Amino acid sequence: MAILLNIQSSPRGADSLSRILSQEFVSEWKQNHGDGTVVLRDLAETQLPFISAPWIGGIFLPAEQRSTAQQDAIKVSDELIAELFAADHILIGTPMYNFTVPANLKAWIDMVVRPKVTHSGPPERRGLVTGKRCTIIIASGGVYDEGLPAAASDYESGYLKRILGFIGITEVEVVMAGGTAAAAFGATTMEELAGQFRPAVLAAAQ
Numbered sequence: 001m002a003i004l005l006n007i008q009s010s011p012r013g014a015d016s017l018s019r020i021l022s023q024e025f026v027s028e029w030k031q032n033h034g035d036g037t038v039v040l041r042d043l044a045e046t047q048l049p050f051i052s053a054p055w056i057g058g059i060f061l062p063a064e065q066r067s068t069a070q071q072d073a074i075k076v077s078d079e080l081i082a083e084l085f086a087a088d089h090i091l092i093g094t095p096m097y098n099f100t101v102p103a104n105l106k107a108w109i110d111m112v113v114r115p116k117v118t119h120s121g122p123p124e125r126r127g128l129v130t131g132k133r134c135t136i137i138i139a140s141g142g143v144y145d146e147g148l149p150a151a152a153s154d155y156e157s158g159y160l161k162r163i164l165g166f167i168g169i170t171e172v173e174v175v176m177a178g179g180t181a182a183a184a185f186g187a188t189t190m191e192e193l194a195g196q197f198r199p200a201v202l203a204a205a206q
């Protein structure tokens with residue numbers, strides 16, 4: 001049975017283009033995987049912790065040698081990593097904030113990138129989360145498509161591909177859903193924009 005891990009980070013609801021497109025992806029994915037399961041990890045609903053001293057101290061110790069504070073700090077990391085390993089396909093729906101990932105998505109990344117668990121560390125330096133597909137939908141006010149001058153300011157898509165590749169997730173497709181500023185100024189609508197990106201989103205859900 002296929003499992004889709006649906007990670008959402010926009011704090012917006014019905015007005016969020018990354019959520020609108022992600023919902024369309026999920027519906028299409030469900031149609032294509034009749035008996036599949038969708039696991040939602042909504043980063044806007046809960047506040048993940050940041051990396052702390054107990055987390056750093058604890059991850060290099062065998063679980064049974066960790067202090068209570070270290071165990072507490074690592075618990076959520078273990079939970080998020082288990083979700084990642086269980087998934088066949090990972091969907092990340094996210095805004096672009098200040099040219100890169102929102103803080104809640106960075107907090108998720110910090111919890112799942114773990115030496116000896118999701119990457120081997122030296123000397124092999126191998127990613128350990130292998131055999132997954134990943135689709136990333138990035139909504140942005142501006143347009144950062146390849147070839148445009150603004151593409152040089154996109155510190156999000158390349159970063160996400162790099163960090164996911166670092167933990168072994170190399171089959172990654174990115175849909176750059178740019179241009180929501182035009183909707184905010186009334187020059188287009190979210191529905192029109194969603195229509196523009198729908199074919200790429202539905203194709204990624206095959």
Ligand SMILES: Cc1cc2nc3c(=O)[nH]c(=O)nc-3n(C[C@H](O)[C@H](O)[C@H](O)COP(=O)(O)O)c2cc1C
Pocket residue numbers: 010011012015016017018019094095096097098099100139140141142143180181
């Ligand atoms: C705090 C903040 C920072 C933003 N930074 C950028 C940015 O650097 N580049 C950009 O093109 N749009 C930026 N935007 C616009 C959002 O990327 C845009 O509204 C996008 O549609 C948000 O995703 P959502 O529709 O899924 O909520 C920013 C918006 C906010 C609220």
